[in-house]
Amino acid sequence: MNLPQHTLITDIKTRWNYTFYMLQRLLEQSRAVQIMTQESNMGRAPTIIYPNEWRLASDMLTVLCPFEEVTRALSKHSASISEVIPLLHGLCSIIRSLHVGGLAAGEESEDESDQFMAGDDDQDATVGLGQDVAAESREKLGTAARRLAANLSKELEWRFQPIFANSTFLLATLLDPRYKASCFPDNIDVEALKRTLLHRMELCNPVATPARNTEETPDTSSTSVLSFLQKKKLAIPMRTHLPSGDVEAYLADGDISLTDDPVKYWSGKLQCWPNLTRFALQHLSCPPTSVQSERVFSTAGNVVSPQHANLDPSHVEQLVFIKVNADLKNSIGLFDP
Numbered sequence: 001m002n003l004p005q006h007t008l009i010t011d012i013k014t015r016w017n018y019t020f021y022m023l024q025r026l027l028e029q030s031r032a033v034q035i036m037t038q039e040s041n042m043g044r045a046p047t048i049i050y051p052n053e054w055r056l057a058s059d060m061l062t063v064l065c066p067f068e069e070v071t072r073a074l075s076k077h078s079a080s081i082s083e084v085i086p087l088l089h090g091l092c093s094i095i096r097s098l099h100v101g102g103l104a105a106g107e108e109s110e111d112e113s114d115q116f117m118a119g120d121d122d123q124d125a126t127v128g129l130g131q132d133v134a135a136e137s138r139e140k141l142g143t144a145a146r147r148l149a150a151n152l153s154k155e156l157e158w159r160f161q162p163i164f165a166n167s168t169f170l171l172a173t174l175l176d177p178r179y180k181a182s183c184f185p186d187n188i189d190v191e192a193l194k195r196t197l198l199h200r201m202e203l204c205n206p207v208a209t210p211a212r213n214t215e216e217t218p219d220t221s222s223t224s225v226l227s228f229l230q231k232k233k234l235a236i237p238m239r240t241h242l243p244s245g246d247v248e249a250y251l252a253d254g255d256i257s258l259t260d261d262p263v264k265y266w267s268g269k270l271q272c273w274p275n276l277t278r279f280a281l282q283h284l285s286c287p288p289t290s291v292q293s294e295r296v297f298s299t300a301g302n303v304v305s306p307q308h309a310n311l312d313p314s315h316v317e318q319l320v321f322i323k324v325n326a327d328l329k330n331s332i333g334l335f336d337p
Contacts (some may be wrong), residue, residue, distance in 0.1 A: 001031050001032050001035075003028070003029055003031065003032055004028065006025060006028065006029065007025075008022075008025055008026060008029065008033075009021045009022045009024075009025045009026075010022065016067075017067075017068055017071055019064070020061065020064045020065075020067070020068045023057045023060055023061050023064075024061060026057060027054070027057055027058060027061065030054060033049065034048075034049070037049065055142065056142065056144055056145070059140070059141050059142050059144065059145030060145060060148065062098070062140070062141060062145065062223060063095070063098060063141075063145050063148050063149050063152065065223050066090075066091050066094050066095065066223050066224070066225050067091065067152075069224065069225050069226075070087045070088070070090075070091050070225055073087055073225075074087065074288045074289055074291075075289060075291040077292060077327075079287060079288050079289070080172065080176070080262070080283075080284045080285070080286065080287070080288065081168065081169055081172045081283070081284075081286045081287070081288045082169075082172035082173050082175065082176035082178075082179065082262065082283065082284055083173075083176070083288060084163060084169055084172075084173075084288045085163065085164060085169050085170065085173045085183070085184065085185075086173060086179050086183035086184075086229050087225055087229075088156070088160055088163065088164075089164075089183060089184070089185050089229075090183075090225040090226075090228040090229045090232070091156065091225055092153065092156050092157075092160075093228060094223055094225065094228055095149050095152050095153045095156065096149075096153050098141060098145075098146065098149040098223075099146050099149040099150040099153055164185060164188070167193075167196055168283070168286075170184075170188065170193050170196075171193065171196065171197055171200065171283055172283040172284060172286065174190075174193055174194075174197065175197075175276075175279070175280040175283055175284065176262050176280075176284060177250075177253070177255070177256050177260075177262050177265045177266070178255075178256055178257070178258050178260060178262055179229075180251055180255075181193075181251065182232065183229050183232055194247060197247060197279075198247065200279070201275060201276070201279050226258055229258060230258060246273045246275070246276045247276065249272075249273070250269075250273060250276060262284055263281065263284060266280050266281055266284070295324075296320065296324055299320050299323050299324055300316065300320050303316055303319045303320055303323070304316055
């Protein structure tokens with residue numbers, strides 16, 4: 001069939017993204033699967049996937065794709081808590097637009113009053129922006145997919161709403177030069193957040209080591225969260241009325257791309273704004289999930305095996321350190337004599 005020679009992927013109940021990958025691979029191999037199910041019945045009724053089921057699988061992929069994108073972004077080795085609020089805001093806006101924007105004429109939204117993290121005055125603008133991002137996919141979604149999007153939108157609301165009120169996450173986002181104040185939900189009080197930043201800087205004298213970051217190529221699909229954030233960033237002007245010279249200068253400074261390294265930006269500002277730089281690097285170095293820690297434990301499990309059960313504990317630590325940091329070797333000469 002001239003299709004990629006890929007095996008089908010089995011769903012794993014404990015990992016939601018394998019449902020996405022299973023459907024994705026199934027649709028990739030759909031022509032081969034349809035022919036095999038017709039030819040391999042062996043005297044029994046064939047297991048046929050009907051056209052409406054293929055359509056449903058395609059719709060499910062459209063709804064789940066932004067979730068997979070955010071999961072992958074926040075699981076990177078270089079991910080920071082500064083990315084959590086912008087990515088969640090983009091995810092919520094896109095999923096809401098797939099549901100609210102996809103309703104038939106005259107059909108009322110089940111959760112019209114539950115506009116997640118959006119003020120009443122800016123609700124139409126926020127939904128409208130999300131509609132632009134997902135307009136093409138929205139028009140093709142069936143009723144089941146819109147219902148799924150509505151349920152997921154409600155789940156996002158009660159699961160993640162506390163994060164949008166967490167000052168640590170908010171400050172980290174403000175101090176990320178990729179976002180600053182342009183990618184917050186509309187009901188976030190940016191002026192109050194600036195005052196909190198100045199107060200925190202007065203109370204502590206942080207010392208931090210820059211975390212390494214890598215460039216990522218943004219997805220340009222119609223339901224891409226990065227595409228949504230780029231549009232929102234361009235649509236909202238930067239607010240620079242601040243009571244502090246360093247913070248005001250930082251927010252008035254030129255933007256960097258969403259794929260640039262924020263740590264590299266702050267490393268170049270250490271002489272210019274030393275206190276603000278140290279405070280920013282302290283926040284940007286915080287990982288958003290436990291994924292990286294779990295990867296270290298998995299690496300240790302591969303090092304200490306039945307064939308290597310008598311390793312000295314100090315050697316285990318050294319081998320795990322080398323394995324986890326191997327990608328840094330060429331960039332900073334970590335293992336040079």
